[in-house]
Amino acid sequence: MITIYVPRDSSALSLGANQVAAAIQQEADQRQISIKLVRNGSRGMFWLEPMVEVLTVQGRVAYGPVQPEDVASLFDAGFTEGGQHALSLGLTDELPWLKRQERLTFARVGITDPVCLDDYLAHEGYRGLRNTLVQSPEAIVAQVTDSGLRGRGGAAFPTGIKWKTVMVAQAEQKYIVCNADEGDSGTYSDRMIMEGDPFVLIEGMTIAGIAVGATQGYIYVRSEYPHSIAALNLAIKEAYAAGYLGRSILGSTHDFYLEVRRAAGAYVCGEETALLESLEGKRGLVRFKPPLPAISGLFGKPTVINNVISLATVPIIMDKGSEYYRDYGMGRSRGTLPIQLAGNLKHAGLVEKAFGVTLRELLYDYGGGSASGRPIKAVQVGGPLGAYLPESQFDTPLDYEAFSKLWAVLGHGGIVAFDDTVDMAHMARYALEFCAVESCGKCTPCRIGSTRGVEVMDKVMAGTDHVQNIALLRDLSDTMLNGSLCALGGMTPYPVLSALNHFPQDFGLSEAGVNKKERAA
Amino acid sequence: MDKQTDYGTPASRNTEQQVTLDIDGHSITVAKGTSIMHAAMQAGISIPKLCATDSLEPFGSCRLCLVEIDGRRGYPASCTTPVDEGLKVHTQTPKLADIRRGVMELYISDHPLDCLTCSANGDCELQDMAGAVGLREVRYGYEGSNHLSAEKDNSNPYFQFDASKCIVCSRCVRACEETQGTFALTIQGRGFDSKVAAGNFDNFLDSECVSCGACVAACPTATLMEKTVIESGQPEHSVITTCAYCGVGCSFRAEMKGEQVVRMVPDKNGGANHGHSCVKGRFAWGYATHRDRITKPMIRKSIHDAWQEVSWEEAISYAASELQRIQSKHGRNAIGAITSSRCTNEETYLVQKLVRAAFGNNNVDTCARVCHSPTGYGLKQTLGESAGTQTFDSVMQSDVIMVIGANPTDGHPVFGSQMKRRLRQGAKLIIADPRAIDLVSGPHVQADYHLKLKPGTNVALITAMAHVVVTEGLVDEAFVKARCEWDSFQYWSEFVAQPENSPEAMEAAIGVPASDLRAAARLFATGGNAAIYYGLGVTEHSQGSTMVMGIANLAMATGNIGREGVGVNPLRGQNNVQGSCDMGSFPHEFPAIATFPTMPPAPCWKMPGADRWITSQACASPICWTLRLMVASRRCIAKVKTLPSPTPTPSM
Ligand SMILES: Cc1cc2nc3c(=O)[nH]c(=O)nc-3n(C[C@H](O)[C@H](O)[C@H](O)COP(=O)(O)O)c2cc1C
Numbered sequence A: 001m002i003t004i005y006v007p008r009d010s011s012a013l014s015l016g017a018n019q020v021a022a023a024i025q026q027e028a029d030q031r032q033i034s035i036k037l038v039r040n041g042s043r044g045m046f047w048l049e050p051m052v053e054v055l056t057v058q059g060r061v062a063y064g065p066v067q068p069e070d071v072a073s074l075f076d077a078g079f080t081e082g083g084q085h086a087l088s089l090g091l092t093d094e095l096p097w098l099k100r101q102e103r104l105t106f107a108r109v110g111i112t113d114p115v116c117l118d119d120y121l122a123h124e125g126y127r128g129l130r131n132t133l134v135q136s137p138e139a140i141v142a143q144v145t146d147s148g149l150r151g152r153g154g155a156a157f158p159t160g161i162k163w164k165t166v167m168v169a170q171a172e173q174k175y176i177v178c179n180a181d182e183g184d185s186g187t188y189s190d191r192m193i194m195e196g197d198p199f200v201l202i203e204g205m206t207i208a209g210i211a212v213g214a215t216q217g218y219i220y221v222r223s224e225y226p227h228s229i230a231a232l233n234l235a236i237k238e239a240y241a242a243g244y245l246g247r248s249i250l251g252s253t254h255d256f257y258l259e260v261r262r263a264a265g266a267y268v269c270g271e272e273t274a275l276l277e278s279l280e281g282k283r284g285l286v287r288f289k290p291p292l293p294a295i296s297g298l299f300g301k302p303t304v305i306n307n308v309i310s311l312a313t314v315p316i317i318m319d320k321g322s323e324y325y326r327d328y329g330m331g332r333s334r335g336t337l338p339i340q341l342a343g344n345l346k347h348a349g350l351v352e353k354a355f356g357v358t359l360r361e362l363l364y365d366y367g368g369g370s371a372s373g374r375p376i377k378a379v380q381v382g383g384p385l386g387a388y389l390p391e392s393q394f395d396t397p398l399d400y401e402a403f404s405k406l407w408a409v410l411g412h413g414g415i416v417a418f419d420d421t422v423d424m425a426h427m428a429r430y431a432l433e434f435c436a437v438e439s440c441g442k443c444t445p446c447r448i449g450s451t452r453g454v455e456v457m458d459k460v461m462a463g464t465d466h467v468q469n470i471a472l473l474r475d476l477s478d479t480m481l482n483g484s485l486c487a488l489g490g491m492t493p494y495p496v497l498s499a500l501n502h503f504p505q506d507f508g509l510s511e512a513g514v515n516k517k518e519r520a521a
Numbered sequence B: 001m002d003k004q005t006d007y008g009t010p011a012s013r014n015t016e017q018q019v020t021l022d023i024d025g026h027s028i029t030v031a032k033g034t035s036i037m038h039a040a041m042q043a044g045i046s047i048p049k050l051c052a053t054d055s056l057e058p059f060g061s062c063r064l065c066l067v068e069i070d071g072r073r074g075y076p077a078s079c080t081t082p083v084d085e086g087l088k089v090h091t092q093t094p095k096l097a098d099i100r101r102g103v104m105e106l107y108i109s110d111h112p113l114d115c116l117t118c119s120a121n122g123d124c125e126l127q128d129m130a131g132a133v134g135l136r137e138v139r140y141g142y143e144g145s146n147h148l149s150a151e152k153d154n155s156n157p158y159f160q161f162d163a164s165k166c167i168v169c170s171r172c173v174r175a176c177e178e179t180q181g182t183f184a185l186t187i188q189g190r191g192f193d194s195k196v197a198a199g200n201f202d203n204f205l206d207s208e209c210v211s212c213g214a215c216v217a218a219c220p221t222a223t224l225m226e227k228t229v230i231e232s233g234q235p236e237h238s239v240i241t242t243c244a245y246c247g248v249g250c251s252f253r254a255e256m257k258g259e260q261v262v263r264m265v266p267d268k269n270g271g272a273n274h275g276h277s278c279v280k281g282r283f284a285w286g287y288a289t290h291r292d293r294i295t296k297p298m299i300r301k302s303i304h305d306a307w308q309e310v311s312w313e314e315a316i317s318y319a320a321s322e323l324q325r326i327q328s329k330h331g332r333n334a335i336g337a338i339t340s341s342r343c344t345n346e347e348t349y350l351v352q353k354l355v356r357a358a359f360g361n362n363n364v365d366t367c368a369r370v371c372h373s374p375t376g377y378g379l380k381q382t383l384g385e386s387a388g389t390q391t392f393d394s395v396m397q398s399d400v401i402m403v404i405g406a407n408p409t410d411g412h413p414v415f416g417s418q419m420k421r422r423l424r425q426g427a428k429l430i431i432a433d434p435r436a437i438d439l440v441s442g443p444h445v446q447a448d449y450h451l452k453l454k455p456g457t458n459v460a461l462i463t464a465m466a467h468v469v470v471t472e473g474l475v476d477e478a479f480v481k482a483r484c485e486w487d488s489f490q491y492w493s494e495f496v497a498q499p500e501n502s503p504e505a506m507e508a509a510i511g512v513p514a515s516d517l518r519a520a521a522r523l524f525a526t527g528g529n530a531a532i533y534y535g536l537g538v539t540e541h542s543q544g545s546t547m548v549m550g551i552a553n554l555a556m557a558t559g560n561i562g563r564e565g566v567g568v569n570p571l572r573g574q575n576n577v578q579g580s581c582d583m584g585s586f587p588h589e590f591p592a593i594a595t596f597p598t599m600p601p602a603p604c605w606k607m608p609g610a611d612r613w614i615t616s617q618a619c620a621s622p623i624c625w626t627l628r629l630m631v632a633s634r635r636c637i638a639k640v641k642t643l644p645s646p647t648p649t650p651s652m
């Protein structure tokens, strides 16, 4: 029996993985070769998807990108024994892209059958939970705190400290909520975990529940992620059946119930308080803080709300210890970050690296430079609310503090690259337009400001009352930055002002920021 | 016209802990949980605000009230940030001025510039704030996206909704939810497209709106505005008064222009209504100056003559001489008077005094004879005082609310809203009523038990509940031993415990499944503070007094008397039922409910000086209830009735 892997990840599916899998099965049947087809997660090399792997005595051998019409020739080339073919990529483990990564959170993604509990267990799964079950809540929270793990959803708040607040809060009911709304443009690491290793998220949430005394968890999954929802539901069902969820987990005194909830389809519902409103069945409107969700969250009860990656990183910390995780990284950014390369890059995909890797390494050593072959002019890091960084800042290491010194953010670890054909004024306008479309409409600076911002940008780009409108753009940015209720309105000035400050010429200003037309006059 | 102070956010419910902080250099001590905005206002420092008002929970949306706090990042909103010990807060800094002006500039970039012709001119918080932050220009121009051509909704007969003036502060939506509990309004759309909508309906009239006007009162602009203000402009003075409609007795400020009422604004200091009212009190005041009202005295000699307008002097002396004439011809008992529970204590006191001192008899009665006497009698027999035991506010401490034969959301709307507020906070609800009143199932309110008893079976129901309490060991014996008469209790408990009083035995008679009745009784006895609210569905039955006693007994047996959140609560027909009775309007009771024929100066006589006017004839006179009074007057025994205002005949 030959084991063949064809990813079930959405990125592979969108490139024809299902058709490839069907073709392989059909071809094998025809040739009377008995195969076991495993639908694994993606290895994160999107330019090679659908990437098919075959298990051989040397290890797993990769082929890609494979299309259904390549299948017959692959069989002809003896790919079931690792035979050479034009699409041969060699041993998967030796692929430089993968070899140079530090895959901790993504340790199993692409390797296992995501919805097979036995496979999960065979690959060190649920060891973290077993360690958790013999520890006190204080010890678990201390271990997470000591690991230095910070929230990967955007705000980088220390996960252990958040858990501690919920742990000490007194309440009859507490909740664990996983933020899987993943709305940032150019990000997909949450999705890859949910589709490629859902058990690690389930395990992480169960540990969180035991640590803080919560018995109910919800995963709020972006509605555009049907494959994630399906994979999670399959995995949750298996976990219940095997006693990893439900009453008295693994015979312990702990109960933990878990449910998937389909999100409302709005970017702002990724903001934690709007998410809670949405989970409660209300309009996705942002709540003011305090009270923090940790004190008064879902249905007014103490609630841990964490990003997928934050929670999926907990099992390895509980398995291998806080030092193991903390030893990766730099400064106050400990461990690894699953970085998502996107935009105008030759090689887009997922790179899990310890903090400290520079933007340049990521863009060139991993990304292979721009896809267009033109110079990379700017990158936006941290989603649609992240700042644009010019080439002069590409040597910045990925580190929360280093980025914040540059008035930039790491956010959820998405990096979108633009070549020199991009008009940064257009990008600034786009940021405001995004805010206008996605604004929940609760607070004035964002509700009215985003729409006015687009109008002001139109005037700037048309050269109407140029000096006055640039000044107005800055004043408006200031109002939004300081006045907005949440980070949607509050951080929209990041892309706007970083574009204006780093690329004044795109806004009709000289390098020094002086108006060209005014100077001529 | 003086305006009532708006503290921006409700007062803190924490009355025990105090916090001291510094706001703009003033040291201020306030209750823990108070917002910085409220604390500042207490010290006379007003922070700009638009989305906050002290009748509603803070919302944090306008972003005008931002402040700076030493040692804290950013600019927290003072309406949503609670005070903390030792905070140093600055409410006016150059940076805050910039942010506030920036926010106002955005607001005004989507607002019609017609303040001079606007109905809210002079009473518009948006106008006030533009002034407060010193807005001088709107650099965005007026060509951009806006809502200036949004249509007016004039469907509601009492108020207009002019969407072009809306600043989307959600105060109306929140007022409809929090204050009124109707949930008729919502914000539709997102971002710039957000707008107020009457649910899924096209306009206010078609929607679930009950025209209570809470949203109108909460609106800071001209968007929701009383039509009377649109017609006549801003009022110039106000007069405190009380709504004459229902038993809640809401306090109002009648806002006037000369002699003309412009609008009725519920008084924030009103103990019964705390600034809320229903459609009747707020909008149905056309009678106040209606031309059909009789404002001049008139007399006629016989029912066949036409009414004749005369001077007050003539009217009074004619009435007095006629009273004397009838009395001298037909005897002392030939005349009497009926008082109204819509009149003040002073008025009813004077009427009964007139009867007892001048007429020299006890021929006085009150309209509350119909709705209240079973309560008066039943509670006097059981609790020793013929009065309800709680204030309306007590309901905010109740954990279990039992409503019997009353429909608060219709009959006592403002109290109904308060009760719904408590129910939304999680109190449990038992309804004993044949009808599916609105409380049975409404927005965010759902009765835990609806006992649909057959009409006329109140006493059987309350006795069956008592049966469950006694036989299942749910009596609060410590309470009964300490506060009740043990022998009477034993007698009662033996009676109710008889098998024929069990829910099962009574099931067919009452028409309520025994299991529901048992469960409701258990909930009442064990669910924490349990309060009973009842109305005319209890008292206007032939067994009304017995049922009131049954209610009082159940409350006593379960220890639900004598503190906030519990008690026996009659919902009365009119706003001064208690007062008019206390003033001696009943023929068998002197003022302060001194029982006839107790002669002054007996120990329970509480009205100093009354012995000077109570005539010995009155003390010796028989008592004469309304019904007898009426019948008697038909038979020409009592010849004259003095009627302050009620219409007793139809209600008998
Ligand atoms: C507009 C907006 C959208 C957001 N979207 C997401 C999201 O899709 N996923 C996420 O994990 N966090 C998102 N966040 C951040 C969350 O509010 C919150 O900080 C996070 O879920 C906390 O989890 P963590 O501590 O594990 O990062 C968003 C924040 C804002 C302001």
Ligand code: SF4
Residues within 6 Å of the ligand: A268, A286, A438, A439, A440, A441, A442, A443, A444, A446, A447, A484, A485, A486, A487, A488, A489, A490
């Ligand atoms: S900043 Fe925008 S998204 Fe956030 S609360 Fe305000 S209006 Fe809503």
Ligand code: SF4
Residues within 6 Å of the ligand: B172, B175, B176, B180, B182, B183, B184, B185, B208, B209, B210, B211, B212, B213, B214, B215, B216
């Ligand atoms: S009038 Fe009352 S019921 Fe109607 S929308 Fe306003 S608050 Fe709601």
Ligand code: SF4
Residues within 6 Å of the ligand: B165, B166, B167, B168, B169, B170, B171, B172, B173, B196, B218, B219, B220, B221, B223, B224
């Ligand atoms: S109608 Fe009035 S209260 Fe309601 S959102 Fe508009 S301005 Fe605010």
Ligand code: SF4
Residues within 6 Å of the ligand: B243, B244, B245, B246, B247, B248, B249, B250, B273, B277, B278, B279, B280, B281, B282, B412, B413, B414, B415, B575
């Ligand atoms: S609730 Fe009763 S007292 Fe209050 S306004 Fe309405 S009718 Fe008048």
Ligand code: FES
Residues within 6 Å of the ligand: B048, B049, B050, B051, B052, B059, B060, B061, B062, B063, B064, B065, B066, B077, B078, B079, B080
């Ligand atoms: S008054 Fe505080 S945000 Fe509106």
Ligand code: FES
Residues within 6 Å of the ligand: B114, B115, B118, B119, B120, B121, B124, B125, B126, B127, B165, B221, B222, B223
């Ligand atoms: S003056 Fe018209 S809404 Fe304020």
